[in-house]
Amino acid sequence: GYRSRAAYKLKQLDGEAELINGGDTVVDLGAAPGGWLQVATELAGEGGTVVGVDLQRIDPVDGVETIRGDMTDKETRERITDRVGEADVVVSDMAPNMTGEYSLDHARSVYLARTAFETALELLAPGGDFVAKVFEGPDTNDLRADIDEEFEYVRTIHPNASRDSSSELYMVAKGRLTAPVREGD
Numbered sequence: 001g002y003r004s005r006a007a008y009k010l011k012q013l014d015g016e017a018e019l020i021n022g023g024d025t026v027v028d029l030g031a032a033p034g035g036w037l038q039v040a041t042e043l044a045g046e047g048g049t050v051v052g053v054d055l056q057r058i059d060p061v062d063g064v065e066t067i068r069g070d071m072t073d074k075e076t077r078e079r080i081t082d083r084v085g086e087a088d089v090v091v092s093d094m095a096p097n098m099t100g101e102y103s104l105d106h107a108r109s110v111y112l113a114r115t116a117f118e119t120a121l122e123l124l125a126p127g128g129d130f131v132a133k134v135f136e137g138p139d140t141n142d143l144r145a146d147i148d149e150e151f152e153y154v155r156t157i158h159p160n161a162s163r164d165s166s167s168e169l170y171m172v173a174k175g176r177l178t179a180p181v182r183e184g185d
């Protein structure tokens, strides 16, 4: 079994968009408790590399490296780039602590998705894919447009496994157009 119901969302996203292939290097942001990490290691296989990052401690997953840190800290992003050369896939299921105040939850979620997007630009090889969760709202379209500029195309997918929380969707971007841009380059 998987550690989280969220695991089925990554399975569905991968099924629809063919994200993770055998041998891929995958970086998973907001990875605790680790359901997506379990699915990512299955898909990347023995020759793959999977790295998970979260504010929370992640119980060990076979074959997965974990980093505990806040993705909004530059230092955490540097720890990832130090460990991972180039990534084939960057996925983010990061979510803010929900306050129940719609506009605040939306704004915080867009901020985390933008943080994931910036991280993806530092890590993804040309042709690489990117996924980020976002709570739908007024800023979703601008985010989508910004992601679209860097990839062949971007779709929004609302997995069945998240039907109960209806405002949650995933930006799924395929085919990064250029090479990684890192600070200091």
Ligand code: SAM
Pocket: 003, 004, 006, 007, 029, 030, 031, 032, 033, 034, 035, 036, 037, 053, 054, 055, 056, 069, 070, 071, 072, 093, 094, 095, 096, 112
């Ligand atoms: N995909 C995971 C799974 O399958 O087990 C579930 C992820 S859960 C929905 C969202 C996670 O995002 C939480 O574990 C939370 O700690 C993490 N998170 C939120 N803000 C973060 C940040 N600034 N940096 C790192 N992780 C963050």
